[in-house]
Amino acid sequence: MKSFLRLFSSVKLAIVLLIIITLASILGTLILQHRSPAEYADRYGDIANILIRLEITKLYQSLWFSSLLFLFAVNILVCTLSRLSPKLKKAFQPKFETEKKKLLSLKTKASFKKNQNLEKTRDDIQQTLSSKRYRLKTKEEENRVFLLARKRNLGLFGSDIVHLGLLIIILGGIISGWGGFRTNLNISEGESIPVPQADFHLRLDKFVTEYHPNGSVRDWKSTLTVLENGTDVLSKTIEVNHPLSYKGFVFYQSSYGWNWENPTLEIWAKKKNEPAFLEKMELGLGEKVKLGDENIEITVLNFVPDFIIGENNEIATRSLEPNNPAAFIEGWQDEEKVFSGWIFAKFPDFGRMHSDIETDLTFELKDLKAAQYSGIQMSRDPGANFIWVGCTLLMIGLCVAFFWPPREIKVILEESQNKTDVVAGGIATKNREDFQSEFDNVMESIRRLK
Amino acid sequence: MNESTLFLIAFILYIIAAFFYFAFLFSKKDTLAKSGYTFAFTGLIVHSAALILRTIESGHAPFTNMYESLSFFAWSAIFAYVLIEGKFKIKKAGPYLMLIVIGLMALASSPLMPKEATPLVPALQSYWLWLHVSVTLLGEAFFAVGFITSIMYLVADSKEKKGQAGKSSLTAEKLDSISYRTIAIGFPLFTLGGLVFGMVWAYKAWGGYWSWDPKETWSLITWFVFALYLHTRIVMGWKGRRSAFIAIIGFLAALFTYFGVNYLLAGLHSYA
Numbered sequence: 024m025k026s027f028l029r030l031f032s033s034v035k036l037a038i039v040l041l042i043i044i045t046l047a048s049i050l051g052t053l054i055l056q057h058r059s060p061a062e063y064a065d066r067y068g069d070i071a072n073i074l075i076r077l078e079i080t081k082l083y084q085s086l087w088f089s090s091l092l093f094l095f096a097v098n099i100l101v102c103t104l105s106r107l108s109p110k111l112k113k114a115f116q117p118k119f120e121t122e123k124k125k126l127l128s129l130k131t132k133a134s135f136k137k138n139q140n141l142e143k144t145r146d147d148i149q150q151t152l153s154s155k156r157y158r159l160k161t162k163e164e165e166n167r168v169f170l171l172a173r174k175r176n177l178g179l180f181g182s183d184i185v186h187l188g189l190l191i192i193i194l195g196g197i198i199s200g201w202g203g204f205r206t207n208l209n210i211s212e213g214e215s216i217p218v219p220q221a222d223f224h225l226r227l228d229k230f231v232t233e234y235h236p237n238g239s240v241r242d243w244k245s246t247l248t249v250l251e252n253g254t255d256v257l258s259k260t261i262e263v264n265h266p267l268s269y270k271g272f273v274f275y276q277s278s279y280g281w282n283w284e285n286p287t288l289e290i291w292a293k294k295k296n297e298p299a300f301l302e303k304m305e306l307g308l309g310e311k312v313k314l315g316d317e318n319i320e321i322t323v324l325n326f327v328p329d330f331i332i333g334e335n336n337e338i339a340t341r342s343l344e345p346n347n348p349a350a351f352i353e354g355w356q357d358e359e360k361v362f363s364g365w366i367f368a369k370f371p372d373f374g375r376m377h378s379d380i381e382t383d384l385t386f387e388l389k390d391l392k393a394a395q396y397s398g399i400q401m402s403r404d405p406g407a408n409f410i411w412v413g414c415t416l417l418m419i420g421l422c423v424a425f426f427w428p429p430r431e432i433k434v435i436l437e438e439s440q441n442k443t444d445v446v447a448g449g450i451a452t453k454n455r456e457d458f459q460s461e462f463d464n465v466m467e468s469i470r471r472l473k
Numbered sequence: 474m475n476e477s478t479l480f481l482i483a484f485i486l487y488i489i490a491a492f493f494y495f496a497f498l499f500s501k502k503d504t505l506a507k508s509g510y511t512f513a514f515t516g517l518i519v520h521s522a523a524l525i526l527r528t529i530e531s532g533h534a535p536f537t538n539m540y541e542s543l544s545f546f547a548w549s550a551i552f553a554y555v556l557i558e559g560k561f562k563i564k565k566a567g568p569y570l571m572l573i574v575i576g577l578m579a580l581a582s583s584p585l586m587p588k589e590a591t592p593l594v595p596a597l598q599s600y601w602l603w604l605h606v607s608v609t610l611l612g613e614a615f616f617a618v619g620f621i622t623s624i625m626y627l628v629a630d631s632k633e634k635k636g637q638a639g640k641s642s643l644t645a646e647k648l649d650s651i652s653y654r655t656i657a658i659g660f661p662l663f664t665l666g667g668l669v670f671g672m673v674w675a676y677k678a679w680g681g682y683w684s685w686d687p688k689e690t691w692s693l694i695t696w697f698v699f700a701l702y703l704h705t706r707i708v709m710g711w712k713g714r715r716s717a718f719i720a721i722i723g724f725l726a727a728l729f730t731y732f733g734v735n736y737l738l739a740g741l742h743s744y745a
Contacts, residue, residue, distance in 0.1 A: 034708045038701060045697045052687040052734075083685040182707075196683070205680060242595045263595035264678050275680045276595075402680040410682055414669045421661040456650075 031101035040095045047091065051082035084200075096193045103186040110183070114176050119162050119169040120433040126448030131459050133466040134446045139473075141168060141438035144445065147472045148434060151465055157432065170434035178453075181424025188416030195409025205402040208274075211282055211394045215250060218401065221272055224250040228258070230397040232279060243276050245397040261399075271403050278398030280343050283328050284308075288350055289390040290321065290366070295383040303389075311355070318356055319384075325351035326391075330367065338365075350388050356380070428453035432462065445469070476530060477588070479523035480544065484578045486516030487551070491571035498568050506564040513571065517551045524548060536606045537597055539735070540588045543581035545607070546731070547574045549614035553655075557618050561651050565643055569621045601674035608666025609692075613727045615659030616699075620724035622652040623717040630713060649713055652720055653706065660699050663727075667692045691730040698723040 030036060054074060055066070063071040063080060078085035120126055127134065137144050145168050149159055157172035208225070210216055215226035229246040242262050249257040249269050259267045266275045287307050292314055294300040302315040311322045327340040330349035338351075348368040354361050354376075361382070366374035368388040376386070434447040447466060451458035493509035496502075524545065527535045536542040554570045557563060580586070626648040633645050671689065672682040683689060702719040705711040 034704060038704060038709075041697055041701055041704075045694055045701075048690050048694050048697075051685065052690050056685070083690075199682075240595060242598065264599040264601075266677065266680070273680055275678070277679075400680050404676075404681070407676060407682060410672060414672065418661070418665055418669060421664060425657045425661060454654075 028101060028105070031098050032105040034102060037095070037098045037102060040091065040098060044088075044091050044095060047082065047088055050079065051088075054079050054082070056083070057081055092193065092196075096190060099186050100190060103183050107183060110179050114179055117160070117171055117173065117431075119160070119171050120435065120448070121169060123435055123446045126433060126435060126446050129448035129450065131449035131451070131455070131462050132447065133462070134444075135466075135470055137443045137445060137470070138441075139443060140441055141166065141436055141443050144436055144443040145170070148436075148445070148469055151469050151472070152432065155461065155465060157430075166438045168434075168436040170432075170436070172432040172434070173430065175427050175429045178423055178427040178429035181420050181422075181427065184416055184420030184423060186420075188413045188418075188420055190413075191409050191416060192413035195406035195413055197406070198409060199404050199406030202405045203403065205400065205404075207277070208399045208401055209280065209396045210245075210399060211396045214396075215248075218272065220403070221270065222251075223256070223270070224253075225274070225399075226250060227397055229260075230279070230395055232395075243279050243397065245276055245399065247274060247399075271405065273402055273404070275400040275402070276397070277400040279395060280398060281328065281345065281393040281395050283326065283340075283343065283393055286326055286391050286393040288323055288326065288388060289392075290323075290350070290352065291387045291389050292321070293385050293387070295385060297383075314354075314384075317384075319361070320355045321386075322353050322355065323350050324353055324363075328393075330365070345391065345393075348388065348391050352386060354382075354384070425453075428458075430458055430461075432465070476523050476526040479519055479526060480578075480582075483516045483520035483523060484575075484582065486512050486519060487547075487571060487574050487578060490516060491568060491575055494564075494568035494571055497564070503564075506567060509567055509571070510558065510564065513551055513567070514555060517548065517555060520544075520548050520551070533598070534603045534606065536610070537602070538587060540581050540586040542606065542610065542731075543577050543586070546610050546614065547577035547581065549607075549611045550574050550577070550617050553611070553614040553618050553659075557615075557651070557655055561647075561654075563622065563643065563648075563651055566618065566621050566625060569625070570618065573617060573621070596678050599674065599678065601670060601677065605666055605670040605674050608662055608670060610666075612659045612661075612663030612666055613724075613731065615655050615662065616720075616724045616727050619652045619655040619659060619720050622648050622655060623720040626652060626717045627714065630717075645713070649716065652717065656699060656702060656720060656723075660703065663692075663699070664696065668696060688730060688734045691726065691734050695723060695726040695730050698726050 055062075058066075058080065060071070060075060063074060067074060074080050078087065082088055123134075126132060137147075145161070148170060149161070152159060152170075152172040155174075157174045160171045162169040162171075204220055206219060208216065208218075210225065210227040212227055212230050215224050217223075218225050226248045227245055228248055229244075231244050233241040233244065235241045244260050244262045246258065246260045247267055248255050249267075257267075257269060261267045261274060261276050263276050266273045268274075285307055287305060290304045290306065292300075292302040292304065302317075304312045304314070304321060306312045306321070306323055308323055308326060311320045313319075314321050325338070326349070327338060328348050329341040329344055329346040331339050331341040331347075333339040338349075341347075345368075347370075349365050351363070351365050353363040361380045362376040362378035362384075364374060364376040366386050366388045368391065371387045374386060374388075376382070376384070428451055431450040432447060433450075434445065437444040437446075447462075449458060449462045490509045490512035493505050493512060497505035497509060524535045527541065531537075536545045550570060551574055554567070558567070625643075626645055629643070629645040629648055671692070675684070675689075676682040698719065702716065702723055705719065706716050
C-alpha cells in the first residue's frame with residue numbers, strides 16, 4: 024500500500040502517463056477508427072490483423088486506453104491529496120517568521136530603521152498592508168513584534184480545484200460510457216412511436232425544411248409531442264442546435280429523408296397526334312387507374328428516387344434523395360400487357376414505351392409526393408451533468424491558479440532606544456515581478472509615514 | 474469601402490509594419506520599432522472594421538470557412554501581441570510575429586481559399602459558433618506569441634552561453650518568463666473555448682459532448698502538451714531550453730489542430 028501510494032503520488036508518473044496517453048491519442052487519429060476488417064485488410068495489408076488484435080482500430084474504446092486513463096485519474100487523485108495537507112496547514116495554520124536571517128535570505132526583502140517606537144511602527148505597517156487588502160496576524164514579544172500578512176489564500180488551491188474538475192470529468196465520461204444510450208429515430212409526419220428504453224411515446228406533428236435563397240438548406244424543424252399513456256404532455260418544435268429534453272432523454276434534429284416505399288405519383292398522359300388530349304392521373308405503387316375513356320389501365324410497378332443503371336444492368340437508386348426520380352409503368356388492355364417503360368421526372372423526353380400495339384400515347388412523371396420523415400437522434404447521457412460541473416470547476420481552478428496568486432509578507436519589528444528596526448520579506452510563487460513592485464511600494468510608503 | 478478592400482489595406486499595413494520592425498532589428502533604432510507598432514496597430518483597427526463589415530454582410534460570425542478563420546486568427550495574433558507588448562515591452566518579437574501574421578493573411582488571400590460568404594449549414598447556426606471559435610483562436614494566438622518568445626529564448630540563450638549577448642534588456646531569462654506568462658493566458662482561453670465550449674456545443678448540436686473526432690482529439694493533444702509544459706515547469710522546476718521546446722511543440726500541435734486536421738484527417742469538423 025505504501026509503495027502504491029509512493030508510486031502514484033509521483034508527478035513523474037503523471038508526466039510519463041500524460042506522454043503515453045498523448046502518443047496513443049495521436050495514433051488513434053492516424054489509424055482510421057471503427058471500420059470493417061475488410062477495409063483494414065485493404066488499407067494496411069499484413070499489419071491489419073495486429074491492429075485489430077491490439078484494438079488500435081477502436082483505440083479510444085479499448086480496454087488498454089481506458090486503463091491508461093484510469094491509472095492517470097488515480098495518479099491525479101493521489102498526487103492532489105498527498106499535497107493537500109501541507110497546503111491546508113500553510114493556509115490555516117501559518118507560521119510567523121522569527122529569524123531575521125531567514126527573511127533577509129529571500130529574493131523579495133527590505134530592511135530599514137524608523138525613528139519611532141514599536142507601537143507606532145506596527146500600526147503604520149498594519150494600516151498600509153490592510154489598505155492593500157492583506158489580512159494580518161500579529162504576535163508580540165518583549166520589544167519585538169512579528170507580523171504575518173497574506174492575501175489571495177484561495178490561490179494556493181487553484182491546481183487542486185483544476186484536478187478535482189478533471190476527476191469529475193473523467194467520472195462523467197465513465198458514467199456516459201456505461202449508462203449512456205444513443206440511437207436514431209426516423210418518424211414520419213403524424214406517426215407516433217414508442218421511445219426505446221423509455222415509458223413514453225413521441226409523435227411528429229409537423230416537419231418542415233427551410234431553405235436559403237440559393238437553395239441550400241437553412242434549417243429543419245420538427246414539431247414533437249411527448250405522449251404519456253396516450254395523452255399529450257409536452258410539445259416543442261426542435262431544430263438543429265435546439266433539442267427537446269424530457270425525463271433525461273434528449274431529442275436532436277439530425278437529418279431528414281423521404282419514405283419511398285409508397286409514394287403518390289402524378290402522371291400525365293398525352294397524345295402525339297392530338298395536342299388537346301391530356302389526362303392527369305394520381306396513383307400509388309401497384310395501383311391500377313383507367314386512362315380516361317381509353318380502353319387502357321395504367322399501373323406503376325416500380326419507383327426509384329435517384330435512377331441509375333447498376334453494374335449488371337439492374338435498375339437501382341443512387342441515393343435516397345429525389346435527384347432523378349423515375350417510375351416504371353405498364354399499360355394493360357383487356358388483361359393483356361400492351362406497353363411498359365421507364366419515365367423520368369427530370370427528363371420528360373427520355374421516356375420510351377416498349378409497345379406491342381400501335382399507340383401514340385406518351386407519359387410524363389409530373390410530380391411525386393412521399394411522406395418525409397424527420398431523422399431524430401435521441402440520447403440519454405447520465406454523465407453529461409458531471410461534465411458540466413467538472414468543466415466549471417476546471418475553469419474556476421485555472422483562473423484561480425493563474426490570476427489569483429497568493430502573496431505573503433512577513434515582518435519582524437525590533438525596538439531599541441525608541442527606534443524600530445524593520446525587516447520584511449515577501450513570498451509569491453507566481454507573478455513575482457508584479458509582487459516585487461507591490462512589495463517595494465508598500466515598503467516605500469511605510470518608510471515615508473511619519 | 475467593402476470588406477475585401479479593408480482586408481487588403483490591413484494586409485498592406487501589416488507588411489509596412491513588418492518592414493519597420495525588420496529595419497529596427499538590424500539598425501537597433503527604437504523609433505523604427507515604434508513606427509512598426511503604429512502601423513501594426515492601425516492595421517489591427519482596419520482589420521477589425523473588415524471583420525465587422527464581413528459579419529454584417531454575411532449575417533454570421535466571421536469564421537465559418539478557412540478564409541474567414543485565417544483572417545480572424547491573424548487578427549487575434551496581432552491583438553495578443555499588442556496586449557503582450559503593452560505589458561512586457563518585447564518589441565524584438567514584433568518582426569517574427571509580423572511574419573506569421575503576413576503568412577496567415579497571404580494564405581487567406583490565396584486563390585485556394587474560397588472567399589464568398591455562403592449561407593451556414595444548420596449545425597453552425599448558433600451563438601456557440603462565436604464563443605467556441607473566437608475564444609479558441611484567441612487562446613491559440615497567445616500560444617503563437619509564446620512560440621515566438623520561446624524561439625527567441627533559444628537564440629538568446631545560445632548567444633549568452635557563447636558570451637555574444639548584446640546589451641539588450643531582453644535577456645534570455647526574461648524571455649523565458651514572458652513565454653510562461655503568455656501561455657498562462659493562452660491556456661485558460663484555449664481550455665474554455667476549445668474544450669469546454671466545444672463540448673457544450675457538441676452536446677447541444679449532436680447529442681454527445683465528446684466523440685473522439687480527429688479535431689477534438691488533436692485539441693486534447695494540444696491541451697496535454699501545454700499541461701505538460703505547466704507541470705514540468707511548476708512542479709519539477711524545468712525552465713529554459715526544455716520548457717521552450719515544449720512550448721514550441723505545443724504551438725505546432727495547435728497549428729496542426731487548426732490546419733492539418735482539416736486537410737489530412739477526416740471528421741465532423743469538415744467545414745472549418
